[in-house]
Amino acid sequence: MREFTARCVRCRHRTGFPGYRCPACGSPLALELAPVSAADCRPTPQAGLWRYAGLLPRTGHAVTLGEGTTPLLPMAPPRHDGADDHVNVHSDVHTDVHIKLESLNPSLSFKDRAMALAASAALDRGLDGLVLASTGNAAVSAAAYAAAAGLRCRVFCATGSRADAKVETARAHGAEVELVDGDYSDAYAAATRAEGESWLNVTTTYRNPLLTEAYRPIAAELVEDLGAVPDVVVVPVGAGPLLRGIWLGFTDLRDAGLTTSLPRMVGVQAQACAPLVRAWNAADWESSLREPVAVGPTAATAIADALRGYEDEGLLTLAATRDSGGAVVAVDEPAITAAGRDLARRGVFVEPAAAAAVAALRISAVPAPHTSAVPSRWRAVAVLTGHGAKEPSALAVLAGQGAEEPPIPGRNA
Ligand SMILES: [Zn+2]
Incomplete structure (x- = not known):
């Protein structure tokens, strides 16, 4: 230690x-x-x-209740029936997507x-x-x-x-x-x-x-299971210590000489409450974070954090993302809903905030990996932060037949 x-x-x-x-x-x-x-x-x-x-x-x-060492599962490529095309990162790049089931920790979240x-x-x-x-x-x-x-x-x-x-x-x-x-x-x-x-x-x-320090082992588990450093790690973020902690874990592995590359870290927020996305796209992160955030309804309550009163904490996540060559992106409610349903159809039941990570994989703003040439295959990992079982909005998302049902209001903001 x-x-x-x-x-x-x-x-x-x-x-x-x-x-x-x-x-x-x-x-x-x-x-x-x-x-x-x-x-x-x-x-x-x-x-x-x-x-x-x-x-x-x-x-x-x-102290332990048996947390950690969560499963990493390959996510099958989209079946080209029009229903699950949202798992594509870029249509011209063959992406190898894995999901990290932090939803299977003892209390069902990371x-x-x-x-x-x-x-x-x-x-x-x-x-x-x-x-x-x-x-x-x-x-x-x-x-x-x-x-x-x-x-x-x-x-x-x-x-x-x-x-x-x-x-x-x-x-x-x-x-x-x-x-x-x-x-x-x-x-x-x-x-x-x-x-x-x-x-x-x-x-x-x-x-x-x-x-934040407790999330470093996630990086080691990913390298252990993949046998390599992923190109992209997608993490749902409120304030974002999970993203920063995983990033620090990858820097540990590199600094110790065990790995030679680092992943790009991609933070994901719900469009309805996205202060980090707004700041990421602004010239001046600090003044953007200090501006009040309009908070709309979202099913992704676990990441609906307006950071009011602790705006400067967002800088830590933005800095880790920048250092990794990554991005912070927003996904809308229909995309979250579609991703949640797609995961459920694959047997994986997660809260909407976790589904947002899979929804983000389709966004073209996700930067290309750290290599001089675009590789023929990307390794992307989506971190599924919490289970759907204790999250009423997860059931609401799955209950509808289309992507247009109204999301329930955010609670944490
Ligand atoms: Zn000081």
């Missing part, structure tokens, strides 16, 4: 962990981890997230990786528990891992957010759910006030710099 320090992403001020914002300038923090050797990048006999312990920041505990690490860090420091703002996947995951670790869990849920099965599941794991007047940003502020000395804030934006 790796020694680490927390450092401000803007002024480089070094600070302690747990810390959430730079004490000098107020900007987000990122962890700096000690370099890895090739041996550190190899799988270990440990269970869950800890199978790739060598890539992770050092902890004294190893957040379990972060919560295994966070619960372990909280135990190391003798903290009372985990606190977060969420109405969705993160709440269920934090509650489950707090329960597994014998920690308490407090979930701040905005009254403007519709309490649903996910909140009830968090309660079933023993979490205290507290309602906050207002919207998600008000819940974020309440969780921030509660973090204090004895609670670890695990709100899954970039608030807690530890959480």
